Amino acid sequence: MNNFSVRNTTQIHFGKGQIAKIKDEIPADARVLITYGGGSIKKNGVLDQVHTALNGYACFEFSGIEPNPHFETLMKAVEIVKKENITYILAVGGGSVIDGSKFIAAASLYPNDPWEILKTYGAHVADAIPLGCVLTLPATGSEMNSGAVITKAETKDKLFFDSVHVLPRFSVLDPETTYSLPTRQVANGVVDSFVHTVEQYMTYPVNAKVQDRFAEGLLHNLFEDGPAALANPTDYDVRANLMWTATMALNGTLNTGVPTDWATHMIGHEITGLYGLDHAQTLAIVLPAVWKYKKEQKKAKLLQYAERVLDLRTGSDDERVDAAIKKTEEFFESMGNPPRLSAYSLDASVIPAVAEKLTQHGHVKLGEYGDITPEDVKEILKLAL
Amino acid sequence: MNNFSVRNTTQIHFGKGQIAKIKDEIPADARVLITYGGGSIKKNGVLDQVHTALNGYACFEFSGIEPNPHFETLMKAVEIVKKENITYILAVGGGSVIDGSKFIAAASLYPNDPWEILKTYGAHVADAIPLGCVLTLPATGSEMNSGAVITKAETKDKLFFDSVHVLPRFSVLDPETTYSLPTRQVANGVVDSFVHTVEQYMTYPVNAKVQDRFAEGLLHNLFEDGPAALANPTDYDVRANLMWTATMALNGTLNTGVPTDWATHMIGHEITGLYGLDHAQTLAIVLPAVWKYKKEQKKAKLLQYAERVLDLRTGSDDERVDAAIKKTEEFFESMGNPPRLSAYSLDASVIPAVAEKLTQHGHVKLGEYGDITPEDVKEILKLAL
Numbered sequence: 001m002n003n004f005s006v007r008n009t010t011q012i013h014f015g016k017g018q019i020a021k022i023k024d025e026i027p028a029d030a031r032v033l034i035t036y037g038g039g040s041i042k043k044n045g046v047l048d049q050v051h052t053a054l055n056g057y058a059c060f061e062f063s064g065i066e067p068n069p070h071f072e073t074l075m076k077a078v079e080i081v082k083k084e085n086i087t088y089i090l091a092v093g094g095g096s097v098i099d100g101s102k103f104i105a106a107a108s109l110y111p112n113d114p115w116e117i118l119k120t121y122g123a124h125v126a127d128a129i130p131l132g133c134v135l136t137l138p139a140t141g142s143e144m145n146s147g148a149v150i151t152k153a154e155t156k157d158k159l160f161f162d163s164v165h166v167l168p169r170f171s172v173l174d175p176e177t178t179y180s181l182p183t184r185q186v187a188n189g190v191v192d193s194f195v196h197t198v199e200q201y202m203t204y205p206v207n208a209k210v211q212d213r214f215a216e217g218l219l220h221n222l223f224e225d226g227p228a229a230l231a232n233p234t235d236y237d238v239r240a241n242l243m244w245t246a247t248m249a250l251n252g253t254l255n256t257g258v259p260t261d262w263a264t265h266m267i268g269h270e271i272t273g274l275y276g277l278d279h280a281q282t283l284a285i286v287l288p289a290v291w292k293y294k295k296e297q298k299k300a301k302l303l304q305y306a307e308r309v310l311d312l313r314t315g316s317d318d319e320r321v322d323a324a325i326k327k328t329e330e331f332f333e334s335m336g337n338p339p340r341l342s343a344y345s346l347d348a349s350v351i352p353a354v355a356e357k358l359t360q361h362g363h364v365k366l367g368e369y370g371d372i373t374p375e376d377v378k379e380i381l382k383l384a385l
Numbered sequence: 386m387n388n389f390s391v392r393n394t395t396q397i398h399f400g401k402g403q404i405a406k407i408k409d410e411i412p413a414d415a416r417v418l419i420t421y422g423g424g425s426i427k428k429n430g431v432l433d434q435v436h437t438a439l440n441g442y443a444c445f446e447f448s449g450i451e452p453n454p455h456f457e458t459l460m461k462a463v464e465i466v467k468k469e470n471i472t473y474i475l476a477v478g479g480g481s482v483i484d485g486s487k488f489i490a491a492a493s494l495y496p497n498d499p500w501e502i503l504k505t506y507g508a509h510v511a512d513a514i515p516l517g518c519v520l521t522l523p524a525t526g527s528e529m530n531s532g533a534v535i536t537k538a539e540t541k542d543k544l545f546f547d548s549v550h551v552l553p554r555f556s557v558l559d560p561e562t563t564y565s566l567p568t569r570q571v572a573n574g575v576v577d578s579f580v581h582t583v584e585q586y587m588t589y590p591v592n593a594k595v596q597d598r599f600a601e602g603l604l605h606n607l608f609e610d611g612p613a614a615l616a617n618p619t620d621y622d623v624r625a626n627l628m629w630t631a632t633m634a635l636n637g638t639l640n641t642g643v644p645t646d647w648a649t650h651m652i653g654h655e656i657t658g659l660y661g662l663d664h665a666q667t668l669a670i671v672l673p674a675v676w677k678y679k680k681e682q683k684k685a686k687l688l689q690y691a692e693r694v695l696d697l698r699t700g701s702d703d704e705r706v707d708a709a710i711k712k713t714e715e716f717f718e719s720m721g722n723p724p725r726l727s728a729y730s731l732d733a734s735v736i737p738a739v740a741e742k743l744t745q746h747g748h749v750k751l752g753e754y755g756d757i758t759p760e761d762v763k764e765i766l767k768l769a770l
Contacts, residue, residue: 001625003400008393014642015388207622209610210629213602221594237592240386244595244642253638257399257629 095140141250526635
């Protein structure tokens, strides 16, 4: 096991009716900006629950944070924060709303051009408006981590930043808020959580048994309850297990003391930035191709995954590895995310464009060994046509 | 899954050489009381590493914190804290030293008779001296939780308190510090971690899949690396896996949203209080007896444990349950903790004495259903002769 340092201070309130707890978390004299997306939280009653909990608070709203939240949109919220002297941001939504709100929180107190926050991966963020979350879409883990991904619409740059200052002070996870989600968003969340887990697991073994077992446990849950959530959208336990699985998949538990990959995410971000595909769609396309291209390097963990998660115990090593990759592809397909570019009307013309964007962004040494260059990415994407 | 709220703010520094990090955690102007036990940290160089890291700090020492730390001993440290205006306590040792240091931290600022802290389970603890830890014995999880168990030698009362104010600010976990532990302490730590895990797992199912999978993962690790640590004391990965497993077994991760038992611990505490057995010895004695006595109530989870952890897949339900309990007893035996009172020269005279102490302490409704009375405890202990 490698050395690590870890701390996560987010207060979690999990379960039915827990939205009421936000009044215990936000100071009574706060000026609160409630941030959200397209308005589904108005239809399903979540926004009403939030306003009931915040009765008597000075509340403001900022809506319209889009999937893959845009720098341009978020800067409008920064203006409101400054104009209204906002002292607390409450993000109500999924990963895009929370990521966007993290950026608003940091940009509002940033002394220079806020785009610099993305260009420097958050290294110079020294403060942020306190942030709380009401999660309505389990997927990204953003509700309990300090990272965010923001897109500049003008240039199609999708970039990441991380800062302890934007770690949510608290997050409410009420599985009932997810009952009304569209199937596509549920399925995308399952694929996203799955890929988060394997980015921190499917590398090379360092004999980190807690982390391996935890990752395998989360993968089991996704295989079981991903399809179950699509079949029975109002099964509370299924929703609860998916929600907690998604949070645990990216809250600093799995990556302690182990190498991590993240090549799939980096490549996927460029595809979303360029062509607007859902984040999960890009992950489903890229991940199996990365595994095929790096099969030898990842073989030990692929075999462990085959045995422990998929119960594949017969056949040669190569046969079990191939079967594991095939079952993973089938799982993505069953979650409505086919693992190939052609399923999204994209062809080989994507390949040089993605490689070029990665080069532009300086992402030229990807993967757990840092050995995946833009030339390798071209070969990987050929396996994903 | 049940509702839950969870937060854990302890900073962990895990790995080789991480003791150096304590200087980043303790303010430079702190007056530090280094607390420890019998002096093994002098022999194995850990105390030297601590002093090197704290070069330039105002440091004081308090040694002699015994296993099952005594109220009477700890009150002497409280005097030093007050006399020397100590502002930070650094516990260097295992669970007894850390538990004792939590009590010192709280008692030093407690306005009334500090024994009241135990009598009220910590409910009125309003402040404490900041506490950091250097863990040298993986077992209790005290390094990343807010609980402590303290014994009044005079009356043989072994009682528990919990307060967020004594949660360690940071803990250093360097597996190399455990190389020189006596076999008995290593084995005890494995049994303790095992029983912590199952107290939060072997109850009734609430379909909490993350928690179940995580618990099963930790049990796998203990079955694998418990014996391995005895066989190869200086295998770094084995020690690292045991250390991280023990911490994760009782840091607020497993008990989220699930019923918990803790009957074994409550009964075991009385046996230690009365007869001085090691904590782990009492757990090994009591746990299988509780499982046998509550076999029907725990059947669903016993079967899940049998299948997922022990790979017991043949035979009737009852046969698999019995085999699972037997394999657990064999595991305790292999860790040098035989699961019966007679192995420690105790006989049936123990039974009324333990039941009486539980009654005195008001612990008359134990277990996940609160249905284990002192009369039931007598029946349980008959199964442990």
